[in-house]
Amino acid sequence: MKLLRILFLFPFLFMLHTQIFAEDQVHNELRKFKIELEDALKEKDISKILPFIHPNAVVTFANAEAVRGPEGVANYLKRMLDGPNKIVNKFGTTISVDELTILYGGGTVGISFGGSDDFFELTEGISFHSKSRWTATLVKEKGKWMIASAHVSMNLFDNPLLTAAKNSMYWVASFTFLLGLLLGFLSTRLFSKKG
Template sequence: MTRTLGCVAALLLSFMPAWALAQDAAAPAAPPDVEATHNALRALKQDMEDALNKQDVDRLLSHLHPDVVFTTMNNDVRVGKESIRAYYDEMMRGPNRVVEKVTAKFEVDDLTRLYGSTGVARGSSKDHYVLTDGTDIVIDSRWTCTMVREGDQWLIAAFHYSTNVFDNPLMSKLKNYGAVLLALIAVGALLAGFVIGRTTRRKATT
């Protein structure tokens, strides 16, 4: 169950790129072409976030490069838009889906670093999942995104998503399951000891 939740968490956030939001008011004004680029990336961020929260997969995929590479939290790698669509359908639309609803809020650490027609950004996100089994969790995550400009459009070329493996809701669930399992083992051992003890005493008196 924990591995599945990690996979889900990883998948659904794959669609969100990292981009710049706003400059420090005290920073020098950027050249017009650079400012226009950051404005385009801000618009991309907002459209992707809205599409994710509305579960509009076609709109999400329209912002991905055809050869997009996405690395999930459980080290699964998805290459290409159709591979990501299939993963999304499996987790949110298929008969064995595990996610009922997801909403996300993405923040960036700073302005996207521009390298000509390539941009690299990083940040954090707070992701709220409601699963089909009734589980309701919020995951704090980190991401890095690479974007490329083709013509007048910026497209997401790579996205790497991760969370703290030592401190997150999934790990807490695992710890809880472990505690329950240990308790059941302990009770089972006590019952077995009781039965064996009674049986031994009966044999000793006959």
């Protein structure tokens, strides 16, 4: 009787093992995808980043600008990083993933999410580190994983740019206060001598 139960369970155990193995293979492909994308970002070579972008991708960057496809991503990156009107001198990012990609469509579609530790040096001379959150939908077509959509965001209420703006406001307020005291003192002395 035990042998019959084992034989009855064998097909289910085989299917479960096959499913787990298939998912592990997909997650290994996605780990490789992440490493290769990070390497392309480190090189800051736009031509090496574009193959990771699906032709119909929609990408929303941390400045709330959305672009479409590899050409849109390339134009955005060129505008931000190249030419006389560029905004960013240097940038770097380290991507972290919160958990395994959530798979759909038999392992051909995945939703991934996590955070990143970012560094920016702006052309205005401001340098800062920030923490970002991101989500991405990945699709596998013709044996290749690509980003179908991605969204990057920063904390609206606690971020380095807001902190810098607050600090500059305090400096301006302090300077204005001291200047007002000095002008008040000088004008008092000037009017008291006349009287």
